[in-house]
Amino acid sequence: MRVSEQFADSTSGVVYIHSAPAALCPHVEWALAATMDSPANLTWNSQPAAEGTLRATTTWVGPVGTGSRLVNALRAWPMLRFEVTEDPSDGVDGERYCYTPELGLWHGAASASGDIVVGEMRLRSIMETSTDLRADLDYALGREWDEELESFRSGSEGAEVMWMPRAVG
Numbered sequence: 001m002r003v004s005e006q007f008a009d010s011t012s013g014v015v016y017i018h019s020a021p022a023a024l025c026p027h028v029e030w031a032l033a034a035t036m037d038s039p040a041n042l043t044w045n046s047q048p049a050a051e052g053t054l055r056a057t058t059t060w061v062g063p064v065g066t067g068s069r070l071v072n073a074l075r076a077w078p079m080l081r082f083e084v085t086e087d088p089s090d091g092v093d094g095e096r097y098c099y100t101p102e103l104g105l106w107h108g109a110a111s112a113s114g115d116i117v118v119g120e121m122r123l124r125s126i127m128e129t130s131t132d133l134r135a136d137l138d139y140a141l142g143r144e145w146d147e148e149l150e151s152f153r154s155g156s157e158g159a160e161v162m163w164m165p166r167a168v169g
Contacts, residue, residue, distance in 0.1 A: 021052065021054075100148045108140070
C-alpha cells in the first residue's frame with residue numbers, strides 16, 4: 001500500500017457559531033464560504049444567552065485539516081464564541097476546537113464517539129510536571145471551555161435541532 005493511500009482524503013464536521021453580533025454575521029458567512037469554496041448556508045437565530053447576538057450551525061465536508069482552516073478564519077473576530085469539530089477518519093483522529101473571548105482557543109483530539117482523548121505523552125508530561133493534577137487534567141479536557149459554552153449550546157426558539165442517532169443493544 002502506498003503511503004498516500006493510508007489516510008483518508010476527506011472528512012466532515014460541524015461549525016457551531018454560538019454567538020455573533022448581527023453586523024458580523026455576513027462576514028462570518030463569507031469567511032466560511034471562502035474557506036470551504038462553497039456557500040455557508042447559515043440560518044441565524046437569536047442567542048438568548050447573550051442578548052443582541054445570533055447563533056448558527058452548519059455541517060461541512062472537505063479535506064482532512066479543514067476544521068483547523070475554519071477555526072483560523074473565524075479567529076479573525078475575537079468577539080465570537082464558536083466550536084468547530086472534525087470527525088475522525090481512516091488514519092486520522094477527530095478534533096474539537098472551542099473559542100470564547102474570555103478564554104481564547106482550546107483544541108483537543110476526539111474519539112469516534114466524541115470523547116476528548118488525551119494522549120500518553122501528554123499524560124506523562126502532566127504527571128511529571130503538574131503541581132495541580134486536577135487543574136491540568138481539566139485544562140487538557142477543555143473543562144473551562146465546556147463550562148463557558150454550555151449556556152450558549154442550549155437551543156432557542158427557532159434554532160436548528162440536530163437529532164443524533166443512538167444505537168441500542
